[in-house]
Amino acid sequence: MSRLLVPLHVQSIQNLGKSQDELVYHLTAHLRMNAVYWGLTALCIMDHKDALDRQEMIDFVTSCWDDEAGGFGAHPDHDAHLLSTLSAIQILIIQDALDCVDVDRVVKFILSLQQPSGVFAGDRFGEIDTRFLFCAVNALSLLGRLSELDVEKTVGYIVQCRNFDGGFGSSIGAESHAAQVFVCVGALAILDRLDEVDVPTLSWWLAERQLPNGGLNGRPEKLEDVCYSFWVLSAMSILNKVHWIDAEKLTSFILSAQDTDNGGIADRPGDMPDVFHTLFGVAGLSILGYPGLKDLDPVYCMPADLIERMGLRKGWKNLERRTS
Amino acid sequence: MHNVKRTPQSKEAIEARKQKEQSKIREYLALTDDILNRKKSKDYSRESLNKTTQILQINPEFYTVWNYRRMILLNGIFPGCSASEINEQLSEDLSLTTTALKAHPKVYWIWNHRRWCLENVPTGPGDAGAPDHLGWRQDYWKKEMFVVEKMLDVDARNFLAWSYRRYVLSSMPIPRNPKTELTYTKRKIETNFSNFSAWHQRSKVLTSLWAKGELDERQSKEAEFDLIKNAMFTVPEDQSAWIYHRWLVGPGHDRDILEREIDTIKLLLEEQPDSKWCMESLVHYNMLLIRNHVSSVNTAELVQECRKLLGELRKVDSARRERYNELGILAPCLLSSLKATDPVQRKDLAQKRDTLADSAVSQGLTEREGRLLLFSDYYYPWERRAITVACSYRTGRKLGAFSTCIRQSCSRNCKQNSIAASVAAAAVLRNRNLGGLETREQVVRDSEHKTMEKGCAQ
Ligand SMILES: [Zn+2]
Numbered sequence: 051m052s053r054l055l056v057p058l059h060v061q062s063i064q065n066l067g068k069s070q071d072e073l074v075y076h077l078t079a080h081l082r083m084n085a086v087y088w089g090l091t092a093l094c095i096m097d098h099k100d101a102l103d104r105q106e107m108i109d110f111v112t113s114c115w116d117d118e119a120g121g122f123g124a125h126p127d128h129d130a131h132l133l134s135t136l137s138a139i140q141i142l143i144i145q146d147a148l149d150c151v152d153v154d155r156v157v158k159f160i161l162s163l164q165q166p167s168g169v170f171a172g173d174r175f176g177e178i179d180t181r182f183l184f185c186a187v188n189a190l191s192l193l194g195r196l197s198e199l200d201v202e203k204t205v206g207y208i209v210q211c212r213n214f215d216g217g218f219g220s221s222i223g224a225e226s227h228a229a230q231v232f233v234c235v236g237a238l239a240i241l242d243r244l245d246e247v248d249v250p251t252l253s254w255w256l257a258e259r260q261l262p263n264g265g266l267n268g269r270p271e272k273l274e275d276v277c278y279s280f281w282v283l284s285a286m287s288i289l290n291k292v293h294w295i296d297a298e299k300l301t302s303f304i305l306s307a308q309d310t311d312n313g314g315i316a317d318r319p320g321d322m323p324d325v326f327h328t329l330f331g332v333a334g335l336s337i338l339g340y341p342g343l344k345d346l347d348p349v350y351c352m353p354a355d356l357i358e359r360m361g362l363r364k365g366w367k368n369l370e371r372r373t374s
Numbered sequence: 375m376h377n378v379k380r381t382p383q384s385k386e387a388i389e390a391r392k393q394k395e396q397s398k399i400r401e402y403l404a405l406t407d408d409i410l411n412r413k414k415s416k417d418y419s420r421e422s423l424n425k426t427t428q429i430l431q432i433n434p435e436f437y438t439v440w441n442y443r444r445m446i447l448l449n450g451i452f453p454g455c456s457a458s459e460i461n462e463q464l465s466e467d468l469s470l471t472t473t474a475l476k477a478h479p480k481v482y483w484i485w486n487h488r489r490w491c492l493e494n495v496p497t498g499p500g501d502a503g504a505p506d507h508l509g510w511r512q513d514y515w516k517k518e519m520f521v522v523e524k525m526l527d528v529d530a531r532n533f534l535a536w537s538y539r540r541y542v543l544s545s546m547p548i549p550r551n552p553k554t555e556l557t558y559t560k561r562k563i564e565t566n567f568s569n570f571s572a573w574h575q576r577s578k579v580l581t582s583l584w585a586k587g588e589l590d591e592r593q594s595k596e597a598e599f600d601l602i603k604n605a606m607f608t609v610p611e612d613q614s615a616w617i618y619h620r621w622l623v624g625p626g627h628d629r630d631i632l633e634r635e636i637d638t639i640k641l642l643l644e645e646q647p648d649s650k651w652c653m654e655s656l657v658h659y660n661m662l663l664i665r666n667h668v669s670s671v672n673t674a675e676l677v678q679e680c681r682k683l684l685g686e687l688r689k690v691d692s693a694r695r696e697r698y699n700e701l702g703i704l705a706p707c708l709l710s711s712l713k714a715t716d717p718v719q720r721k722d723l724a725q726k727r728d729t730l731a732d733s734a735v736s737q738g739l740t741e742r743e744g745r746l747l748l749f750s751d752y753y754y755p756w757e758r759r760a761i762t763v764a765c766s767y768r769t770g771r772k773l774g775a776f777s778t779c780i781r782q783s784c785s786r787n788c789k790q791n792s793i794a795a796s797v798a799a800a801a802v803l804r805n806r807n808l809g810g811l812e813t814r815e816q817v818v819r820d821s822e823h824k825t826m827e828k829g830c831a832q
Contacts, residue, residue: 073395076402077433127410128438175441177486214577214621223540225533225574257694258613264693270613271568272531275376296693309380322378 052305054335055313056342059328060098062313063089066325067102083114083124087137088329090144094353095332095344099144108147111138119174120152120159131173132163136185139192140352143360148193157195160186164200168207169221179220180211184233188350191240191362205243208234216251228259228268228281235285239349239364249289256286257294264299265318275317276307276327279334284348287337287366297338297369304331339369405429413442418450427470434474437483443467444490457496461510464491468514472521479525485534489541492518508547515546530562531571540575552588555579560601567605570614577621598622599635606651607642616651626662629670635659650691653683657701664705680705 066089069075078085086107093101113126114134121130122138135156142148163171163186170182183204190196211218211234217226218234231252238244259266259282265274266282279300286292306319307327314323315331336346345354348366357363383391409429412422426443429436447467452460471488478484495514500506519542525535543550556579562572580598583589599622605615619635626632636659643652660676660683684702688695 071392071396071399073399073402076399076406077435079406080433080435080437123438127414129441131437173441175444175486175490177482177489179482213574215617220533220537223578224537225571227533254697255617257697260693262693269531269533270570270617291697294694294697299693311382316380317376320380322375322380324375326375 052308054305054332054340054342055308055310056096056098058310058313059308059315059332060093060096060101060313062309062323063093063325063328064101079125080128081124083111083122083134083137085325086110087140088325090141091352092325092329092332094144095336095346097342097344104145107141108145108150111141112150114138120155129173130159132160132170132182132185132189133172135159136189139189140350143192144352144356153193153195157190157193157198160189161198164203168200168203168205180208180218180230180233180237181220183207184237187237187240192350192360196240201241201243205238205241205246208237209246212246212248215255216248216253217255225269226255228256228266228278228285231256231285232281235288236349239288239366244288247289253286253289253291253294256282256289256291260295260300264296264303266295266300273318274303276304276315276334277317277330279304280330280337280351283334283337284351287348287368288364290365290367292337292367292369301335301338301340304334307331337368339371341372341374343371345371402432409439409442413438418446420451422446423451430470430474434478434481434484440483440487444487457498460496461498464495467491475525479529479532480534482534485538492545511547515542518542526562530566530569533571536571536575552579552583563601563605567609568612568614570617573614573618577618595622603638610642610646610649610651613651616655619655620658623659623662626659626666629663629667632659632663636663648690650687653687653690657683657687661705677705
């Protein structure tokens with residue numbers, strides 16, 4: 051079986067910031083904050099946290115502050131949004147630099163986006179999605195301000211998104227989708243309300259995401275994709291069911307999606323790699339106990355030791371780290 | 375990035391491409407800067423609107439520009455427009471998104487702008503009271519159904535399009551007969567049995583029609599069983615049908631249906647002796663028979679059959695062998711615990727609590743078996759809640775978290791949760807005892823104390 055090409059992946063992440071001579075770099079500016087978080091977390095899991103310059107990163111994050119809204123945009127001069135605000139907070143916490151944020155204002159921004167139904171809008175333009183609900187819950191928890199959230203209302207919305215297959219959708223009535231399962235189960239875990247999960251049914255549905263080639267899909271009868279290694283596995287870890295799938299086959303599938311020339315992991319073998327799939331591939335491997343990697347907290351998708359130190363660890367269970 | 379093939383390129387080819395891109399990058403960045411500067415200076419002119427059109431055609435994911443565009447429309451364009459001019463502008467915006475969606479069917483921001491447009495269509499063309507007062511709106515919503523069906527023709531699993539479809543259905547000024555959605559999903563399903571999105575939608579529509587009493591549940595369920603049987607026999611390896619079938623059968627209170635479906639599946643299994651889904655479903659439905667009809671079925675035989683099927687499943691579906699192992703332990707455990715706590719005889723809830731707690735911790739199960747039993751789906755929701763509390767306690771390490779969970783449960787449903795708390799307490803004991811930290815009595819006392827505190831003890 052091939053190995054995880056750590057030095058090559060580290061290098062590919064370092065190169066991300068240096069590709070300003072490529073059009074795609076500029077066309078993805080609206081994802082920059084998320085990309086920095088993806089890259090940094092992947093580096094942490096590969097134990098190369100210092101491969102990117104800390105101060106430069108903090109400066110970038112603070113330059114994305116949207117003072118009118120009181121949150122972070124994805125890029126300087128882009129509008130604040132919950133997606134980029136969560137990434138900004140995650141980066142600053144990993145870099146131990148939360149002191150450069152006006153936490154009160156961020157909390158106010160986040161809370162202002164909760165709708166009467168309990169779900170959150172991503173920004174003031176009002177698109178709603180359980181993804182944004184997770185961003186809000188996660189960020190408030192990381193900021194130690196969960197006590198200001200109306201938990202009953204929030205959980206009430208999640209419960210309405212639960213389907214007969216045990217999974218969750220993006221909004222009431224929507225089909226179960228592994229990424230939405232992760233955000234809903236993750237939010238319930240943070241809120242200590244996993245009692246709302248139909249554990250046996252959902253665990254069954256999650257285990258059935260594995261395809262004969264070892265990869266995981268996000269919905270029944272769809273193609274495998276490396277990013278589901280995280281969405282599916284994180285939920286399984288929270289439900290203590292990672293052993294319900296074939297870890298060895300999934301490990302080989304993730305490794306086979308590596309770009310062995312330039313580093314990075316793609317959605318599936320032979321495709322173009324990107325930092326999103328690099329993180330979620332590495333994250334999946336960490337949950338599967340791949341040797342040499344650091345532990346990942348599947349609830350927050352951040353380094354486990356950091357979350358543990360903050361006193362936020364929940365009852366998840368990854369596979370034991372292998373030595374070889 | 376999804377579905378972009380990696381084509382190995384020579385260094386020279388990469389350089390050449392980069393060179394070619396330089397002028398495009400300069401143009402794009404100049405346009406971006408121009409727009410973001412206009413946005414900063416709150417320039418809501420027609421010229422700025424045109425600039426946003428230009429950049430969104432290149433990059434429809436630039437959410438800040440969509441936001442800015444809406445600000446321009448609301449603050450700069452609409453105030454000087456008649457209703458019919460606003461209507462024309464929105465129609466232009468809708469075609470902008472239609473074009474964008476053809477190339478980028480999974481970009482949230484585009485769908486999002488579309489919704490915004492529809493929500494801002496003015497009343498008219500007629501005045502209040504005139505028959506065509508809502509004419510514009512009705513025309514748009516009718517068109518939306520057509521647009522979303524086109525999108526679903528191209529990709530029948532596009533979950534953004536399905537979400538949008540539900541949004542359109544629930545927003546139309548004159549609601550469609552919900553039964554037409556049954557026709558639509560049936561058409562989608564018959565084109566492709568693997569289309570779980572359509573099965574899902576169907577389950578939602580049926581549930582809602584049953585709840586409103588607009589459709590006879592028993593009768594229409596029988597029709598569904600026919601439809602699903604067709605799918606199961608046509609593509610027995612396709613999980614969509616089996617998941618839907620499990621929903622139709624439900625918790626298994628109806629013994630006749632359970633046994634009939636078991637017989638049907640056995641028939642299919644004879645044709646397809648290796649069918650994983652046949653075997654997996656048989657295990658599930660057999661367990662439901664044990665769970666719900668313990669006193670009227672031959673439980674020993676059913677357990678024996680489950681064990682045999684699970685043994686086969688470990689072979690034909692080895693990726694999930696651990697799950698089958700656990701279900702294999704569960705079946706006999708379930709039986710013994712049900713015999714100890716026959717639901718018919720459990721009238722007294724307090725007694726139920728004690729029996730359950732006992733069966734969870736002290737009927738000679740190993741720790742692993744106890745855990746599996748507690749995690750099974752053969753308990754009532756409140757019991758499961760208790761189990762989850764136990765789980766979060768066991769793995770969360772902190773007594774504080776445990777107490778919080780119990781308190782939260784207590785505030786929700788008094789009687790059941792005081793029992794839940796006690797069951798949870800009892801259930802975690804095995805682990806606590808293993809760690810030599812606390813005795814069973816202490817934990818039970820603590821949980822009951824917490825329960826009392828809330829005034830919830832019954
Ligand atoms: Zn992916």
